[in-house]
Amino acid sequence: MKTFEELGVNEPLRKAVEELGFESPMPVQERVIPRLLGDAHDIIALAQTGTGKTAAFGLPVLQRIDPDINRPQALILAPTRELCLQIGSDLADFSKYVPDVKVLPVYGGSSIESQIRMLKKGVQVIVATPGRLIDLIKRGVVKLNDVHTVVLDEADEMLNMGFLESLEQILSYVPEERKMLLFSATMPPDILKIAKRYMKDYEEIVVGSRNEGAENVRHLYYIVNARDKYLALKRIVDNSPNIYAIVFCRTRRDTQEIADNLIRDGYNAEALHGDLSQQQRDIVMKKFRDHVVPLLVATDVAARGLDVDSLTHVINYGLPDDTAVYTHRSGRTGRAGKSGVSIAIIHSREKGRLREIERIIGKTFEHKEVPTPEHIIEKQLYNLADRIERVKVNEEEIAAYLPGISRKLEWLSEEDLLKRVISLEFNRLLDYYKDAPKIDVIDVKPSKADRKRNKGEREHERPKNDKEKDRRTAERGMERIYINVGKRDGFFAGNLIDMLNKLVTGKRVDVGRIDLLPAYSLFDVKKADARKVVGALTGADFYGKRIHSEIADADRDYSKIADKRKGKKGNK
Template sequence: MKTFEELGIGDSILKAITEMGYEQPMPVQEQVIPHLLYEDTDLVALAQTGTGKTAAFGLPVIQRIDIKNNQPQALILSPTRELCLQIASDLADYSKYIDGLRVLPVYGGSSIDSQIRMLRKGVHIVVATPGRLLDLIERKTVYLDNVSTVIMDEADEMLNMGFLDSINAILSKVPENRKTLLFSATMPAEIAKIARNYMHNPQEVVIGSRNEGAANVKHVYYLVHAKDKYLALKRIADFYPNIYGIIFCRTRRETQEIADQLIQDGYNADSLHGELSQQQRDAVMQKFRVRNIQLLVATDVAARGLDVNDLTHVINYGLPDDIETYTHRSGRTGRAGKSGISIAIVHVKEKGRLREIERKIGKQFEKGHVPTGTEICEKQLFNLVDRIEKVKVNEEEIASYLPSIFRKLEWLSEQDIIKRIVSLEFNRLLDYYKDSNELDVPDERGRKDGKRGRDDREGGKRDSGRDRTRAAEPGFARLFINVGKTDGFFPNNLIELVNNNVRGRVDIGRIDLMPSFSFFDVDEKSAHRVISGLKNCDFFGRRINVEIAGEKKSEGGRRRKPSPESRESYGHSKKRSYNHEKFSSDKSKKRASSKKK
């Protein structure tokens, strides 16, 4: 294997990438870098996401730039704002020690005026989404006459998003003698057509095999009844305590519903789909990147071009209609040489499509067994033990507190203390899964009784569909709020209202959404603080009213008693804690405006 220096990378770039931890070139880099530096022909590279493509084209592109010429010399097209920003950031890191080199990301959802100002000052490399770049071309504010290199990254994604006409229009504005590189995970007919129309005798580089899934991704499927898919999803999430992944759904509605259910059931999750504003999407992605969110529930369109490192799992809540879409989904994990797991939760009617995907990616799915309650509890308990074993102890900080703690617990043996720690953490989980049964489809698991095992604690409540409004758990107060699903009000909206308007720490328990109102639990000591903090706030023009459930107003007005309508039960609820001071400085989030009568 050659080194980066042997591939022709100069000293200033070598210094930057060495500081970034680059040691040996990856296969795609070893093939693409010399081609870009020394050969004149165009190139089509078929490679999965996470294989090192950005460095493969970024390093030689930077090295070929003439700093003295303040005109765009390289154009990089990407399908999404997210990937556009990621590429521009990487190029800036690679060129850290090249004085004067300017890289400009051009994308929608941001001020076009600021991008125009930067273009007028002069830039060397433009990284752009097709729509915004075409807008700038039509305004005659960007000129591509000096572009010598064009890179199309994730070209198949751009086609899937409907950018074919824009790509054709852009490429018609670039000089004929340019060098063109096209990167794609798959090779559909449209990609081949672009290669024929806009590239000159392109060479083809295949990293792995055509349309093949990433080599270090394990593909697993769980076969369950359609009505048990959400229960299976929760069990999988519980079985992997340190999961950090994306759950792909087929529609925006399903995406939001699954995310809301997960949040309601205590999981660290959020949604990403096309109905969110760009500001909301950016906020969700920032939280996901820093791992404040473990599970991102997303549609394919919203997740295209996401560049997030170290994902442990990709979960297909439903298989996509387009087999190539599965390749992109699974490619979100197992990046940069690391391993990952791509999970498909399927029902009987989806087995045929599963076999089609196997043939397309050249890999066989492993049949997974939906974890039982016993297996989940064991895994969670050992994860707790592992955390206890590895926790960093700050001796100086806690030294003054230890004597009184030791005196308080001296009547307990070591075994008693361990039992209490475990029970404190896991009593609710152990109780929830105590009588749980298997969810696997009977004929696949060979059950002798031939009946589907119903989990009374999970499926029983959901299958019955309705239950009565209940009292709060001990230590919690049950609050009523006068907005619900028909107002577009979901758990994340409630949490945002509390974050922005209630000072201090609040423990939020179960959240139950009704069509026109909702209930939620907060710790008793915070109840009146929450009621006071949310008083006179509004939610998209509707004035918020919060009160203790079933309690009459102290003012003389008519009592607004919440109807004990039935609601869906989504299983167990884990307590969620939020430090609201942490979020108050986030200027990108819209505060719920406060209005007084």
């Protein structure tokens, strides 16, 4: 195994990466760094995210910069704001001991004026999303005449997002004599088109196999009736006590609905999709990166650029149409030498698609039965025992309290004490899974008996239309509350729960059914809490919109009220 010094990396950069914990080069770094530093011209590198790509191109890019030339010399293009920021942050870390080299990320969703000010001061490396870069070029702020190195990171993702025309436009501003490096997890036909048109005598470097998922990933599938997918998801999550996962959905609507249902069922989850504002998106991603939230329900587009190395699972709530998308999803786990699991929850009509993905990626999916309640509870109990064994005991801090606690509990036997500890942790789980049926059913057209089965457990069937939602009254013992914000305002179940936790004083409010509509929302709380909730919400602010809330009238058509308010607003 070679060292960074043997690859040709200079001392200031080596010092920085050693401080970051880089002990020896990863395979992609061994193969790319000497070529970029040497005479090799253009390179296509097929490698998964999490294999050390940024250092593979970042170190030679930084080393080839002339600090005396205060103009852009290297251009790195990335598909998303988040990846752009991540690359910029990594390059700043690598160049810690090369202070004269300036790196600037430029991306949409942030002040273009501040980016222009930094560009006018002079930068040598630009990390950019295509749209914002074109804007800056057209304004005459960015000149690419001195660029000698161009890197396209996650090129297949950029093409999936429709950036082909933008890439071609940007490359037309770059000198023909330049090094070009294209990183991609897969090799779709459009990548070859770019290579043939814009790259000269390119060398293809493959880390792993073409279109293949990460080596450390197990591929599993569960096959259930379509209506039971959500129930299967919950059981899979419950069967993995230390799960840290992304649940991928096909549509924004499915993403938000599943996240809302998980939150309502007591899971710590968040949704990430295109209907969120940039501020909401940043908050969600920070909570997930910081492990505050262990379950992220996301669309593929929204999750692009979210770079985390410690995912235990990727869960496909159904299979994507494009195998390259599945490869990207599964490649988010099993990184940095760790093992990971990619799970597909499918119904019988998706089995052919599963076999097609197996054929293309060269992997076989293991069929698993949906965990039974007994297995889940046993798994959770053993996890609790493991946590008790491993917990750090601060003898000095708790010594003063032990005598009092011992006197309080001395009437309990060891067995009684153990039962109470377990019950504190597991009463909800035990109650939920009491008499729960087996749901691992393979059946294209369910029978009447099957449709009745699990009726009580399938608590979130979608009403047919908004008017039907209006007519639904609160459950017994509950009161229905109206609030004048909805999906169109970026308001979802997680926002409601956050507002109630922050604004309602005293005991935590239990929330029942939540109906989220475009212009307003309806939700249930206990009758005793209803007026307190209305008082707390009314007058509050939700991203600049003043909140109005009231106890809902079952005979009132709130959709018409919302339409009237919308009309008045439009006439102003």
